[in-house]
Amino acid sequence: QVTLVESGGGLVQAGGSLRLSCAASGRSDSSYTMGWFRQAPGKEREFVTALSWSGSTFHADSVKGRFTISRDNAKNTVYLQMNSLKPEDTAVYYCAAQFPIWGTVRPTAQAAQVKYWGQGTQVTVSS
Numbered sequence: 115q116v117t118l119v120e121s122g123g124g125l126v127q128a129g130g131s132l133r134l135s136c137a138a139s140g141r142s143d144s145s146y147t148m149g150w151f152r153q154a155p156g157k158e159r160e161f162v163t164a165l166s167w168s169g170s171t172f173h174a175d176s177v178k179g180r181f182t183i184s185r186d187n188a189k190n191t192v193y194l195q196m197n198s199l200k201p202e203d204t205a206v207y208y209c210a211a212q213f214p215i216w217g218t219v220r221p222t223a224q225a226a227q228v229k230y231w232g233q234g235t236q237v238t239v240s241s
Contacts, residue, residue, distance in 0.1 A: 116140045116230040118209045123235030126199055130239070134194040136209030136232055146212040148185065148192045151225055152205035152237075159208065159225040164215055165192060172221035177203075199239045206234040 122134040138148065149164030149172070163183045164172045171183055182195040192209065209232035215221050 116146075116211050118211055118230055118232035120207070120209045120232040120235040123207060123237045125238045125240065128199060128201055128239055128241050130199050131195070131197045132199065132237060133196070134207055134209075134235060134237075136192045136194075138190045138192070138211060147215065148209070148211045149183065149213070149223065150192075150194050151208045151210055151223075151228070152203075153208070153234075154202075154205040157205075161221075161223040161225075162207070163194065164210075164213075164221070164223060166215070172215050172223075174222065175220060196237070199237075201239050201241045203237065204239050205237060207237050208232055208234045 117139045119137045126132050145167040147164050147166045150162040151159050152162050153159040165183045165185050180198045184193045210228040212229035213223050213227045215223050
């Protein structure tokens, strides 16, 4: 069992930055993929970015070059640095753990295949 706790959401102006954190507990090893999904009002939860246990990173096209995912294994924490934020980035961001990544050129993941979820944190980008 893995418990995920997010922090760091908030309100920011377009062009600004935010950093989200996700602390994982419950397992002593870090040999699983962690990442972030988001869900805007009226839309399905979508893949944003992921970091495999081996250190490979995967990003949705919509956030490439703007969002960076990193992991501190000693703290069992994953971070999402979001730069150059746009109003369309407004959503509830969910930390996720243990799920497969599909594709390499345009990677994606399915919310239905995520084993563990955090509670979500709101990110609002004003124009």
